[in-house]
Amino acid sequence: MGVSESVTERPLAGRHIAITRPPEQAPELAALLERAGARVTLLSSIAIAPLDDTAALDEALRRMAAFDWIVLTSVNGVAAVSERLAALGLDWAARGRARIAVIGPATARTLQAQGATPDLIPDEYVAEGILEGLGAVAGTRILLLRADIARRSLAEGLRARGAAIEEVAAYHTVERPVEARTLRALLEADRPDAITFTSSSTVRGLLKSLPTGGPLPHDALAGIALACIGPITAGTLREHGLEPAVVADEYTVPGLVYALAGYFSPQPAPREAGDRRESDGKERAP
Numbered sequence: 001m002g003v004s005e006s007v008t009e010r011p012l013a014g015r016h017i018a019i020t021r022p023p024e025q026a027p028e029l030a031a032l033l034e035r036a037g038a039r040v041t042l043l044s045s046i047a048i049a050p051l052d053d054t055a056a057l058d059e060a061l062r063r064m065a066a067f068d069w070i071v072l073t074s075v076n077g078v079a080a081v082s083e084r085l086a087a088l089g090l091d092w093a094a095r096g097r098a099r100i101a102v103i104g105p106a107t108a109r110t111l112q113a114q115g116a117t118p119d120l121i122p123d124e125y126v127a128e129g130i131l132e133g134l135g136a137v138a139g140t141r142i143l144l145l146r147a148d149i150a151r152r153s154l155a156e157g158l159r160a161r162g163a164a165i166e167e168v169a170a171y172h173t174v175e176r177p178v179e180a181r182t183l184r185a186l187l188e189a190d191r192p193d194a195i196t197f198t199s200s201s202t203v204r205g206l207l208k209s210l211p212t213g214g215p216l217p218h219d220a221l222a223g224i225a226l227a228c229i230g231p232i233t234a235g236t237l238r239e240h241g242l243e244p245a246v247v248a249d250e251y252t253v254p255g256l257v258y259a260l261a262g263y264f265s266p267q268p269a270p271r272e273a274g275d276r277r278e279s280d281g282k283e284r285a286p
Contacts, residue, residue, distance in 0.1 A: 011265035013037030018192040020045040020202040025075070029196065032257040041192060043183070045205030048076050049172040050083075051148070057084055060143055060168045065096030067166075068140040071130060073103045073154070077145050078110040080171040092116035098143075101130050104252065125251045126232060127154035131161075138162030145170045149201060151232075175205035183209050187220060194225040194246070194260060198253070200236035207240055217242055225263060229256045 017038045019029050025048075030040045051057060061084055064070060072078050085091055092114055102108045102118040104125035111118055122129030131154055134142075141164045144155055148169040155165050186192065197203050210220050218241055226244045228234040230251035234244045246263045248255040 010035075010037030011261040015039070015194065015264055016041065016190070016192040017260065018043040018186060018195045019198075020196060020206050021198055022047050024048070025198075029198070029253050029257070032254060033260075036257060036261055038260075041186060041190070043178055043186065043195065043206070045176060045178055045203075045209060046199070046201045047174040047176045049174055050080065051169060051172055054084055054087075057081075057145075057168050057170055058088055060145075060166060061085055061088060061090065061094070064094050064098055064143065066141065067095075067098045067143040069101055069134065069137075069142045070095060070098050071101045071142060071144045071146075071154070072107055072111065073127060073130070073144075073146050073150060075107050075110045076147065076173075077170045078102075078107055078114065081145055082114045084170075101134060103127070103130060106252070126230065127151060128157070130154060131157040134158070134163075136161070140164070142166070143168065147171060147173045149173050151200075173201050175201055175208055178206065178209040180209075180211065192224055193264070194227050195221070196227045196229075196256060196260070197233050197237070198229045198256070200233055203233060203236045203240070225260075227256060227260055227263070229253070 012033060015038045017033050018041045019026055019033070020043050021029060022044050023042065026042050026044065030042070033040050061081065072081070082092070085094065092111075095116075099119035100111065100116060101120035101122075102111060104121060108118045108121050120130070120133050122133035124132070137158055138161060142158055144158075144165055144167045146167065146169060148171070155167050158165050195206070197206075207217055210217055221242065225246055226237060226242060227246035228237060228244045229248050231247060234247045237244050246259045248259040250258070
């Protein structure tokens with residue numbers, strides 16, 4: 001039984017879960033949590049926005065066929081690039097023989113919906129997984145289409161292996177503080193059992209929402225299970241002095257729900273062993 005099927009016995013019944021994803025990306029996670037019995041509150045702490053200036057992105061997309069690989073690290077990246085291709089009168093076929101690497105299955109599905117099939121989905125759904133999946137890249141030309149605030153580890157790793165990397169921001173991630181009254185009501189009157197984080201930016205966005213001069217984050221969030229989609233997001237929490245209660249073993253939205261079910265239920269339903277994978281996102285998402 002896969003993780004998407006392991007929450008059907010409502011192990012989160014009676015639990016109140018807040019999710020920090022942007023509104024357009026929240027429905028999948030909310031639906032899985034609700035199917036598992038949870039009551040869900042949307043507490044978006046980031047927003048995804050188009051670039052103010054698309055000149056660099058447009059210029060790179062016109063030259064897609066000149067690259068050996070095109071790397072996409074999130075669903076948001078696929079959507080943003082597809083939108084710019086359409087604006088330029090192009091489509092994914094303009095890449096010619098350039099192969100496409102994506103960070104995980106959600107990004108792959110979004111790409112396939114646009115009529116293109118990825119050539120590489122790594123075993124581990126993090127940037128480092130793409131680095132390992134691409135293997136020997138010395139002498140290759142790689143176009144890395146990413147969020148404007150994405151980690152630099154992938155580009156640095158590829159350069160260290162001898163690849164010629166062109167990094168281009170495809171979209172803008174905005175760490176958006178939650179409205180003060182909404183956050184206060186949640187933390188004081190309707191305190192959740194858990195808050196989920198699906199990227200480092202969702203962590204930073206929520207922490208920026210906490211009032212200055214008030215309780216320290218550790219105190220403001222005391223007693224709430226902080227749940228992360230994977231170790232990178234968990235590391236961001238720890239950088240701010242917070243310890244995650246839940247870190248998904250499979251770095252996907254269904255994996256996060258399964259991990260929450262296991263945390264709140266003494267005997268979660270069995271499932272197949274999953275790979276240790278993290279979304280950008282997004283999968284990280286941003």
